[in-house]
Every structure is written in structure tokens, then in C-alpha cells.
Amino acid sequence: MSDTVNTPTxxxxxxxxGVVTRLIALLYDGMILAGLxxxxxxxxxxxxxxxxxLHCQPEHVDYTPCVGGPLYQFxxxxxxxxxxxWSWRAAGQTIGMRAWRLMVANNNGVQLSWYQCFIRxxxxxxxxxxxxxxxxxxxxRADRASWHDLASDTEVRQLPKKKKSKT
Incomplete structure (x- = not known):
């Protein structure tokens, strides 16, 4: 769990x-994935x-023989x-979720299982x-659950803003 959330309660x-915040966090994760x-x-x-x-042909801009098959896609x-x-299991947050102060856990407030990660x-x-x-x-829905929340029995919550310390 996060620094601000130590217990399931x-x-x-x-x-x-909210839906919009979750979609924006997903866009952030899309940029991270593009880099990966x-x-x-x-x-x-x-x-x-x-x-x-394999004989790639860069002069024809044809890299399909090198990276395009099922092994590459896998x-x-x-x-x-x-x-x-890794993100969901380690901290309950992807990089995009951290930026928008979101956290995912199961409905009991506990870290996701491997099965829940797979279904999600x-x-x-x-x-x-x-x-x-x-x-x-x-x-x-009153609980703002998306399809993958419902299927995996998980919830995404909004973390509070960190308080600025006066020094």
C-alpha cells in the first residue's frame, strides 16, 4: 500500500x-508503455x-522479417x-495512477492477487x-466501477493530496 494508506480500512x-481521472491516468500509462x-x-x-x-531491408523500410511475427507480438x-x-502488485499504482493519485486494491482494501491482475x-x-x-x-453506477473492476472484484480510489509542511 501507499505511504498515505496503511490499512484496508x-x-x-x-x-x-472518477472516470475522467482514470482515463487520463491511462493516457499517461500509454506513454510509458510506448517507451517500453x-x-x-x-x-x-x-x-x-x-x-x-534474418535479413532486414532498411532501405525498403521493411522490418517485418525481423520483428513482426507472433513471437515478437507475444x-x-x-x-x-x-x-x-508489477505496478499493481508492488504498490497498487502504475506510473499514471501515481501522477493522478489513484490506487487500486481489491474490494477489501488489500493488494491485488495474481488472478485479479490477470482478469483486470x-x-x-x-x-x-x-x-x-x-x-x-x-x-x-454509484460505486463508479468499470467493467474490469467488476470482473476482477477491485476498486480504484482517489488518494488525498499531500499536505505541505511549513518550514
Missing amino acids: QFNQLPRA WMVYGFFAMLVASTFGG GLFAVTAGYFF ALVGPLSVACFGLGYFWGYF
């Missing part, structure tokens, strides 16, 4: 996060061209899942792919 007393994908792509191309004997999926799983990561993209309907579902 404290977590459950926090206000639920670029680093992964660099190493994948390095490995594929060094050890795979690696992108693993990088993405790893980022979210599986349903989350569907929430976005349906034109964001899975997120906007929260507008019609």
Missing part, C-alpha cells in the same frame, strides 16, 4: 476515482538480426502485462476497445 474510506515497447523493439531487432540470421504482450502486473488485464482492454464504454459504465 483507510483505503475503503477514500473516495472512489520501443526499448523492447530495439532489443528484439538486435537479437533477431544478430542471432536469427513479447509486446508480455512487456505490457508485466508493466501492469484481460477485461481492461475490452473496456477501452468498446469505445471506452467499459470505463464510462462507471457514470451509471
